[in-house]
Amino acid sequence: MLNKATQLEQAERERVFVTYVEDKPGVLNRVASLFRRRNFNIESLTVGHTEEEGVSRMTIVTNVSESVARRIEANLYKLVNVLRVEELTDKPKVFRDMALIKVQAQKEARVEVLQICDVFRARVVDVAPEALIVEITGENGKIEGLLELLRPYGVLETVRTGHVAMRRGYGIGSRPT
Amino acid sequence: MRITGARILWETLVQEGVDTVFGYPGGAILPVYDAMLDYPIHHVLVRHEQGAAHMADGYARASGRLGVAIATSGPGATNLVTGIATAMMDSSPILCITGQVSSDAIGSDAFQETDVTGVTLPITKHNYLVSSAEEIAPTIREACYIARSGRPGPVLVDISKDAQIEFAEYERDRSEVRLSGYRPDLRPSTDEFRSAAQMIEDAERPVILAGQGVLKSNAMQELAEFVNKTNIPVAMTLLGIGCFPASHPMNLGMMGMHGEAWVNQAIQESDLLLAFGMRFDDRVTGNLASYAPNAKKIHIDIDPSEINKVVRADVAIVGDLRETLREVNPLLQEQSHSTWLEHIDVLKQESGIRDVQNLPGNGRLLAAHVIHDLWQLTQGQAFVVTDVGQHQMWAAQYYRHDRPWTLATSGGLGTMGFALPAAIGARFARPDEEIWVIVGDGGFQMTQAELATCRQENIKLNIALINNSFLGMVRQWQEFFYDERYAATPMVNPDFVKLAEAHGLTGLRVERRNQVESAVQRARNTEDTVLIEFRVAQDEAVYPMVPSGADLQAMIRRPMNEVKARAPRSKSRVE
Numbered sequence: 216m217l218n219k220a221t222q223l224e225q226a227e228r229e230r231v232f233v234t235y236v237e238d239k240p241g242v243l244n245r246v247a248s249l250f251r252r253r254n255f256n257i258e259s260l261t262v263g264h265t266e267e268e269g270v271s272r273m274t275i276v277t278n279v280s281e282s283v284a285r286r287i288e289a290n291l292y293k294l295v296n297v298l299r300v301e302e303l304t305d306k307p308k309v310f311r312d313m314a315l316i317k318v319q320a321q322k323e324a325r326v327e328v329l330q331i332c333d334v335f336r337a338r339v340v341d342v343a344p345e346a347l348i349v350e351i352t353g354e355n356g357k358i359e360g361l362l363e364l365l366r367p368y369g370v371l372e373t374v375r376t377g378h379v380a381m382r383r384g385y386g387i388g389s390r391p392t
Numbered sequence: 393m394r395i396t397g398a399r400i401l402w403e404t405l406v407q408e409g410v411d412t413v414f415g416y417p418g419g420a421i422l423p424v425y426d427a428m429l430d431y432p433i434h435h436v437l438v439r440h441e442q443g444a445a446h447m448a449d450g451y452a453r454a455s456g457r458l459g460v461a462i463a464t465s466g467p468g469a470t471n472l473v474t475g476i477a478t479a480m481m482d483s484s485p486i487l488c489i490t491g492q493v494s495s496d497a498i499g500s501d502a503f504q505e506t507d508v509t510g511v512t513l514p515i516t517k518h519n520y521l522v523s524s525a526e527e528i529a530p531t532i533r534e535a536c537y538i539a540r541s542g543r544p545g546p547v548l549v550d551i552s553k554d555a556q557i558e559f560a561e562y563e564r565d566r567s568e569v570r571l572s573g574y575r576p577d578l579r580p581s582t583d584e585f586r587s588a589a590q591m592i593e594d595a596e597r598p599v600i601l602a603g604q605g606v607l608k609s610n611a612m613q614e615l616a617e618f619v620n621k622t623n624i625p626v627a628m629t630l631l632g633i634g635c636f637p638a639s640h641p642m643n644l645g646m647m648g649m650h651g652e653a654w655v656n657q658a659i660q661e662s663d664l665l666l667a668f669g670m671r672f673d674d675r676v677t678g679n680l681a682s683y684a685p686n687a688k689k690i691h692i693d694i695d696p697s698e699i700n701k702v703v704r705a706d707v708a709i710v711g712d713l714r715e716t717l718r719e720v721n722p723l724l725q726e727q728s729h730s731t732w733l734e735h736i737d738v739l740k741q742e743s744g745i746r747d748v749q750n751l752p753g754n755g756r757l758l759a760a761h762v763i764h765d766l767w768q769l770t771q772g773q774a775f776v777v778t779d780v781g782q783h784q785m786w787a788a789q790y791y792r793h794d795r796p797w798t799l800a801t802s803g804g805l806g807t808m809g810f811a812l813p814a815a816i817g818a819r820f821a822r823p824d825e826e827i828w829v830i831v832g833d834g835g836f837q838m839t840q841a842e843l844a845t846c847r848q849e850n851i852k853l854n855i856a857l858i859n860n861s862f863l864g865m866v867r868q869w870q871e872f873f874y875d876e877r878y879a880a881t882p883m884v885n886p887d888f889v890k891l892a893e894a895h896g897l898t899g900l901r902v903e904r905r906n907q908v909e910s911a912v913q914r915a916r917n918t919e920d921t922v923l924i925e926f927r928v929a930q931d932e933a934v935y936p937m938v939p940s941g942a943d944l945q946a947m948i949r950r951p952m953n954e955v956k957a958r959a960p961r962s963k964s965r966v967e
Contacts, residue, residue, distance in 0.1 A: 237573060240521075245513065252514050282700050289697035295518045295538060298573045 224281040229258065231310065231380050234273040234291055235298040238264070242296045246273065249294065255279060255287055259312075259377035270298065274379045307383040313376045314358045315340070316349045319369030328368055335361045346371060393563075397525030398427035398556040401489070404532040406431055407564060410460050412820045414438055414447035418464025420504060421491030423556035436820070436849055439841035441468050443813035445475020445546075446839070448486040450817030452479070453800040454775060458540055459486040459817060465493055466504030469550070470511060474807060476546045477515040481804025482631060483608065485544035487535055488512075494554040495523035508550045517545030523552045525560035537569040542576025543695045544608065578694065580711030580719060588690050588707045589723035592622060595664035595688075597732045600626045601647065601676075604803075605669010605693060605713050606635035612796050614717035615668065616640075621721065623729045625736060627655045629670050630788055631803040638772075638792035644736070648676040650785040653746075653936045653947055654739035660945045661735075662687040669693060669713045672702040673804065678944035692716050746935065746950040749790065751958045756929040757905055759783055759858045764790040765908045766828065766856060770916075774826045774854075777801070777818055779811035779835035782864035785934045787830045809838030812855070816842060819851045826854070826916065833859040833885050843895040846921045854915045855923040857888055860930045868933045872948065892923040900924045 236242045243262055250257050258276040265272045279287065284302060291300045303310075316337075320328045325347070332339060332349050335357065341348035351361055355378075362370065395403070401424055405413075414436045417425045428435060438444040441463040448459030463469050469490040479486045493502040509521045518538050520531050531549055539547040592598065606615055612635055619626060619642045626636045627647040636643055645652040647659060656678075659665065665687045670676070677683045680702065691698075691705035692713055699708040709716050744750060748760045763786050766774075776791055778784040778801040793799055800818055802810040811831040819827055836857055846853060863881040870878050892899030898918055902911045902925070915922035936947035 241509065241513075244510075248513050282704075285699075286697060286701060289695075289699070293695070293697055295571060295574045 227278050227280050228304075229276060229278055230284050230302060230304040231308070231378065232273075232275040232277070232287065232291070233301045233303055233380055234275060235265070235300075236262075236271050236273060236294075237296040237298060238269050238271045239296055242271070243273075245294050245296060246275075246291070249290055250277075250287075253286070253290060255283060261377040261379050274377070276378045301382075303380050303382055308380050309383060310354055310378060310380045311352055312355055312358055312378050313350065313352045314362075315374050316351065316362065316365060316370060317346055317372040318349060318365045319345060319371060320347045321345055324368050328365065331361070331364050337361060393561070394559050395562050396423065396427065396557060396559055397528050397551070398423040399430075400525060400528045400560060400562045401532060401551070401556070402427055402431040402433065403562060403564070404529045405460065406433070408458070408532070408536045410458065412436065412451065413460040413462055414444040414451070414817065415462030416441050416444060416464070416468060418468045418491065418504070420465035420493055420553050421462060421468070421489075421556075423553065424462065424489070424491065424551070434820070436816070436845065438813070439844050440839065441471035442474050442809065443816075443839055443842045443845065445472045445486065445488065446478065446807075446810050446813035447817030447820075448488070449475060449479045449482075449484045450777060450800055450814030451821045452484045452486055452544075452817075453814070454797065454818035455821035456797070457485075457821070458536055459484070460489065461486060462489045464491045464504065465508070466506045468504075469508040470506055472548075473511065473515065474809075476512055476548065478802050478805045478807040478810060479546040480515045480517070482802065483544050483604065484546070485539040486546045487532075487539050488546060488548040490548065490550045491556070492521065492523075492550045492552045495552040496554070498523070498552065508548065512548050515546070516548050519548040519550070521550045521552075523555050525555050525558045528555065528560075529562060529565065533565065533569050534571060538571075538574060542578075576694075578696075578711045580709050580716040582719070584707050584709045585716075585719050585723060588709065588720055591664060591688055591690060591707060592624075592666070593725050593727070596729075597658075597662045598622075598624045598664040598666060598729070599644070599658050599662045600624050600666045600668060601629065601659075601670050602626050602632045602635050602668050603629045603670025604631035604635070606632060607796055609669065609694070609713040609715075611669070611714035611717055612636070614714050614721060617721050618717055618724065621724050622727045623733065624666065624727070625658065625733065627651070627659065629673070629676055629803070630801060632670060633788060633799050634793040634796045637794040639794050646788050648673075649678070649938045649940075650789070650934050650936065652789070653743040653949060654736055656936075656938065656944045656947060657739050658736050659684050659687075660943075665689045667691045667693070667703075667705075668717075671695075671698045674702075674941075677702065678938045678942055678946075682943040684944075746952070746955050748932075748935070748950070751955065753905055753929070754958060755904075757903060757926060758932055759860070759926070759928045760786045760790055760932070761905055762856065762858065762902075762908055762926045762928065763787050763830065765905070766830075766912060767791045769909060769912045770826060770828065774798070774828045775800075775818060775822060777811050777815040777827065777829050779831040780806045780808045781832045781835060782860075782868065782932075782934050783830050783832045783858040785865075786858075791830070808835035811835060812839050812853075813842045813845075815853050816845055816849070816851065819853060827852075829853055829855040831855065831857055832864060833857060833861060833883060833888075834863045836888075837885070840891065843892065843897060843921075843923075847896045851921065852919060853921045854912075855921065857923055857925045858928055859885065859888065859925050860928050860932070861885055862930055865934070868937075871931075871933065872937070873939065888923060888925040892921075896920075898922040901927065903927045
């Protein structure tokens with residue numbers, strides 16, 4: 216019999232980790248290898264430079280329980296090239312994914328497609344006689360929503376960056392010391 | 393000064409206190425070998441690189457210092473893999489140095505090229521690929537520091553051949569290594585000490601689970617103080633053996649799959665488990681769902697990723713065990729736990745009847761008897777290195793260690809072939825101590841080529857080869873769980889006495905118990921390595937046994953009808 220606290224702890228949900236790593240060869244491999252080896256599933260992982268030279272920042276989204284989240288954090292810290300880990304799951308944050316969507320938009324459909332994009336505040340970044348490329352930034356639900364509405368017109372191709380996250384407010388939280 | 397990368401490597405290793413290395417040369421590491429001749433380094437030429445890694449590991453386990461293994465690129469490096477994984481699982485500090493093809497050839501599938509940092513990524517604490525001479529000194533210093541500190545482990549440095557050859561400026565760096573992403577010197581988190589002390593005070597049936605962390609943090613004294621104050625009995629993991637004196641009245645013995653029955657029973661009945669530097673391996677817990685169901689758990693470990701990994705801790709303290717116990721000990725109340733200890737004594741007596749030591753061999757030589765006799769004849773003072781299998785479990789049960797750091801065995805990975813090379817490594821760490829290798833006929837043949845290393849290095853080991861002409865532990869599983877269908881476990885073996893002699897060593901054969909003493913004494917009195925082949929009963933099983941994944945209390949015990957059939961008429965030997 217599981218008590219309520221244990222049930223909550225074992226419930227899987229989407230969790231967001233911001234991880235600062237040294238910008239060295241093979242670091243992405245070490246992080247990815249850790250998730251594979253410990254059987255933690257990655258929903259998305261993005262990596263890029265930060266404002267500080269030699270430091271990269273990863274946003275890792277994973278669907279796990281509280282106890283697994285703690286193990287992920289502890290295991291990330293064991294990697295020598297990992298400088299700092301912060302879980303932003305329950306913190307106020309800006310959380311964004313970007314997608315490029317190539318959608319069919321012939322004459323009569325084009326106006327409708329443009330109207331939908333407008334509602335979603337998506338930008339048209341390429342126009343061709345029979346197709347548009349639309350750029351959209353936002354949380355997962357927004358992007359899924361746009362995709363669903365565009366699908367009837369014929370989505371030819373999509374690419375997504377994966378999530379990036381930043382804590383709201385003045386605090387910089389996870390900067391390595 | 394401006395010197396080659398190879399010289400920088402040796403300068404740095406000597407500075408790190410390295411004087412013995414285990415290795416095997418080859419094309420991509422030749423500049424390093426050439427430079428080695430100019431440094432005060434003793435190099436042990438192994439017969440297979442797996443042996444080099446195990447020797448470095450054995451050296452580390454016997455000395456507490458860093459063990460160093462060297463190999464060339466490609467096959468040389470991949471042959472290290474088993475030894476690296478062994479050291480990783482058992483937290484042994486070793487440094488592996490491998491040659492790599494020249495940096496301009498990396499990625500081209502050059503001759504003897506392997507992505508060694510890729511291959512060893514998940515089985516090292518950290519690894520490096522170095523492709524310029526100037527990186528060598530700082531990298532080696534970092535590698536040594538990482539291998540030794542915190543929870544120790546293997547670190548590999550792969551050095552391209554051009555980096556070994558090219559010149560770079562070298563100045564001895566005496567500063568401390570500082571790594572921004574690696575801070576192992578964790579201070580225990582203080583708030584938990586009082587709640588731990590309160591739980592200990594409230595417990596009625598507490599058991600200490602002492603693991604290798606006690607040895608790694610040198611907390612033997614602090615553990616003894618803890619026990620003397622609280623009268624809480626101590627169960628040990630396989631790798632924890634020696635961290636608490638076997639002859640101490642509070643010592644219960646080994647826990648787990650082949651632990652003593654009363655130990656596992658006590659754990660299952662316990663209301664508080666104190667896990668000191670151990671990680672609740674599946675061989676220790678059995679079925680997790682039914683593991684110590686009424687016990688709260690206090691878990692102290694230096695590695696935060698071990699907390700709540702397997703067993704949920706009610707109180708978790710991350711930090712060095714010795715530092716932690718020094719904080720906790722003054723908070724403890726004197727306790728007696730007499731009811732609990734009396735109860736465990738009753739459990740012990742029931743088990744004693746089934747103990748093979750209390751049964752005659754009836755003309756057969758039993759491995760358990762051999763190891764028991766070996767323990768008595770060496771007054772329990774030998775440094776013991778075991779391989780993996782039945783003999784390992786009998787050694788854990790019947791060779792009783794009163795001193796810390798006197799048992800080296802492959803626990804986590806369970807690497808057959810570990811014993812002989814690890815013992816060779818241990819010999820260089822402890823030149824004057826009596827060393828006994830206890831090894832089965834299967835595991836011995838995996839690395840027996842290292843007998844030649846014993847000869848070449850003129851070192852003295854005593855090898856107790858427990859030969860039942862079977863892969864005994866697998867045979868036991870087949871007997872218990874696979875309807876006695878002995879697939880691929882019977883072995884046709886070489887003449888081990890002749891094998892020893894072919895290496896210029898002494899070989900002896902023992903077939904009856906009354907020959908054990910004279911053979912052991914002859915081995916002890918011979919200057920060279922002596923191999924004694926003990927021809928033991930084939931069908932003997934290790935008892936008790938918790939089947940894999942079964943409840944810890946659901947042990948297979950030695951059947952009472954067998955006990956009765958074997959028992960001598962006079963009950964005098966039965967305690």
